[in-house]
Amino acid sequence: DPFAQSGQIGACFLHLPSVPSTNRVIADLGRRDYPTGTVVVADHQTEGRGKGERVWVSNPGDSLCLSILLRPRRPIAELAQATLVAAVGVREGLSYTGLDARIKWPNDLLVDGRKICGILCELVTTPEGDPDFLIVGIGLNVRTPPLPDDLPDRVTSVSAEVGADASRFALLSHVLSALDVWFGRWEDRGFDPIRRAWLSHSCTIGRRVSLDCGASTVTGIATDMGADGSLGIRDEGGVCHRFHFGETSFPAP
Ligand code: BTN
Incomplete structure (x- = not known):
């Protein structure tokens, strides 16, 4: 429109x-x-x-x-x-x-x-x-x-x-x-x-990502974007995290 x-x-x-x-x-x-x-x-x-x-x-x-x-x-x-x-x-x-x-x-x-x-x-x-x-x-x-x-x-x-x-x-x-x-x-x-x-248009959801949020880094599968724009990540131990800010990268396998 x-x-x-x-x-x-x-x-x-x-x-x-x-x-x-x-x-x-x-x-x-x-x-x-x-x-x-x-x-x-x-x-x-x-x-x-x-x-x-x-x-x-x-x-x-x-x-x-x-x-x-x-x-x-x-x-x-x-x-x-x-x-x-x-x-x-x-x-x-x-x-x-x-x-x-x-x-x-x-x-x-x-x-x-x-x-x-x-x-x-x-x-x-x-x-x-x-x-x-x-x-x-x-x-x-x-x-x-x-x-x-x-x-x-x-x-x-x-x-x-x-x-x-x-x-x-x-x-x-x-x-x-x-x-x-x-x-x-x-x-x-x-x-x-x-x-x-x-x-x-994302290349993030469904991919393995690392998220650096200053204090720590979480690596896992990017599962979804929340209704508020946050990113969901299920880490390698199966624990789900949600981030409102930070930076993602694609780690080597
Ligand atoms: C990034 O790290 O990916 C963000 C880069 C943003 C660069 C732009 S260039 C115009 C504006 N002025 C700045 O000093 N930075 C942003």
């Missing part, structure tokens, strides 16, 4: 040549009352950040680095779902290139097992500690893999996959309109349509 588009995402748009991190720029704009849907795109990041305090390295112009400010109308308890909404939206935006990316819980996009896009969602709180707004940061590999040659088989890019030079501008516009549709659906109809889309 293309008419679900709210028109909010990208209505306020900044394109900057070089910034430390687009997520940090959005954090500043959010505190300065910029509207929901504000987008910052940078050609280069000097201090790009990934999940788990890792760095996100990209060559200038070779990846699409953007962040979105969101003030969702959903209850605070549901905000972990935003990260899954973002994965579904970026995946759909990318599909116009012919790529059928799969989602690794919660939100990495993979093509034939290689990462093509990473998403870093952050919740910003008020000085009093109340939820204020969300930052959705997206790093999409457009031309060359952003990591050095010592990890050649773990990352890929749109150009590497489709064999042509991908236009960053066309990708950006498809990704933003798909995100607008999917965040609009989430706000209007809740998580159920997002969950169905996520499941139909």
Whole structure:
């Protein structure tokens, strides 16, 4: 239903040549009352950040680095779902290139097992500690893999996959309109349509995964995604676990 588009995402748009991190720029704009849907795109990041305090390295112009400010109308308890909404939206935006990316819980996009896009969602709180707004940061590999040659088989890019030079501008516009549709659906109809889309494009459910949740690692079969977006894992001793955050990987057999 293309008419679900709210028109909010990208209505306020900044394109900057070089910034430390687009997520940090959005954090500043959010505190300065910029509207929901504000987008910052940078050609280069000097201090790009990934999940788990890792760095996100990209060559200038070779990846699409953007962040979105969101003030969702959903209850605070549901905000972990935003990260899954973002994965579904970026995946759909990318599909116009012919790529059928799969989602690794919660939100990495993979093509034939290689990462093509990473998403870093952050919740910003008020000085009093109340939820204020969300930052959705997206790093999409457009031309060359952003990591050095010592990890050649773990990352890929749109150009590497489709064999042509991908236009960053066309990708950006498809990704933003798909995100607008999917965040609009989430706000209007809740998580159920997002969950169905996520499941139909996932490469996680039914697979053997390891989940790193900071303190410990659980390895087992990913059994399901809960109605709230959580991941169920049955470990090798048959014990079922449920996770609301963390990072999954596919361990060697
Ligand atoms: C991951 O580790 O998979 C998440 C990577 C997120 C990278 C993007 S690039 C735009 C935005 N700004 C950042 O500093 N990080 C995110």
